[in-house]
């Protein structure tokens with residue numbers, strides 16, 4: 331029976347992290363400063379704590395400086411904004427990440443827009459999103475960028491293909507559409523109000539799913555030979571992590587698919603390091619001149 335190529339994000343991410351660590355060592359030998367990342371976590375979301383821990387571990391392994399800030403769930407937005415102002419001015423910090431979601435009393439756009447675009451290593455600031463939309467990206471959202479790097483690593487070109495994205499969030503679906511458009515795909519973005527999702531999927535050569543619904547996408551809906559990028563991360567009551575695609579049935583139908591875990595997730599973290607290194611290099615050059 332046919333079975334798909336399993337796209338190994340863990341391996342591609344590990345290679346990218348080794349390359350980044352090498353570049354940080356080379357900078358150190360030239361007496362240049364190491365990249366510094368500040369991670370801010372507001373509240374006690376259990377999943378967020380896990381991600382923040384793995385981001386900090388990845389920073390340490392790559393030779394970055396990392397600083398983490400834990401704020402109580404009832405912290406005022408004003409206090410968070412003041413911390414961002416401080417980090418914006420801190421010459422040792424090149425990247426600032428505010429873990430989402432934030433508590434309901436905070437206004438996400440106000441918080442994201444307070445970060446200077448040059449340190450917005452999540453790529454969520456309207457300036458950075460606008461640059462991506464206008465075909466001249468600088469810092470780009472880590473998860474969609476990580477997905478593109480996975481396609482590159484497996485020699486899968488989006489050029490001229492029908493790409494269907496399921497999910498239209500600011501952090502994944504929308505920027506993923508811009509990334510795929512930049513790479514020459516014909517892009518369709520589906521969401522809750524889409525009338526006929528199955529009809530859209532039936533034409534899709536590349537499917538990128540980010541909805542947060544375990545196993546929602548069925549193998550029968552996929553075109554034989556498609557490439558499937560599953561961004562979803564869902565923890566079942568059993569503790570098992572699964573994606574948004576029914577992986578076991580899909581793997582017998584498609585050409586290539588990312589697993590969960592071990593697919594897109596590790597690439598998000600590697601791209602965060604990549605963005606922080608790039609932000610460091612750009613700020614370094616700006617300071618020198």
Ligand SMILES: NC(=O)C1=CN([C@@H]2O[C@H](COP(=O)(O)OP(=O)(O)OC[C@H]3O[C@@H](n4cnc5c(N)ncnc54)[C@H](OP(=O)(O)O)[C@@H]3O)[C@@H](O)[C@H]2O)C=CC1
Nearest residue numbers: 473497498499502521522540541542561562563594595598
């Ligand atoms: N691997 C990684 O690095 C990352 C993984 N994730 C994971 O990706 C998933 C999505 O995250 P995120 O983008 O933040 O989620 P959001 O909840 O912010 O957005 C979900 C999007 O999916 C759409 N949607 C939800 N259900 C359906 C459905 N049944 N059919 C069609 N569209 C649907 C929503 O539509 P509408 O807009 O109409 O409501 C919305 O646009 C989660 O599992 C999250 O954990 C997220 C970030 C990084």
Ligand SMILES: Nc1nc(=O)c2c([nH]1)NC[C@@H]1CN(c3ccc(C(=O)N[C@@H](CCC(=O)O)C(=O)O)cc3)C=[N+]21
Nearest residue numbers: 380381428429430431452563591592593595596598599
């Ligand atoms: N400002 C901000 N930036 C983000 O990039 C951001 C965020 N907020 N909020 C939450 C989402 C989610 N996210 C993940 C990153 C790595 C894994 C990851 O490494 N996953 C591993 C498994 C991890 C596990 O075992 O739990 C994997 O898929 O193999 C998952 C999810 C980043 N996000």
Ligand SMILES: [Mg+2]
Nearest residue numbers: 430431499501
């Ligand atoms: Mg979300």
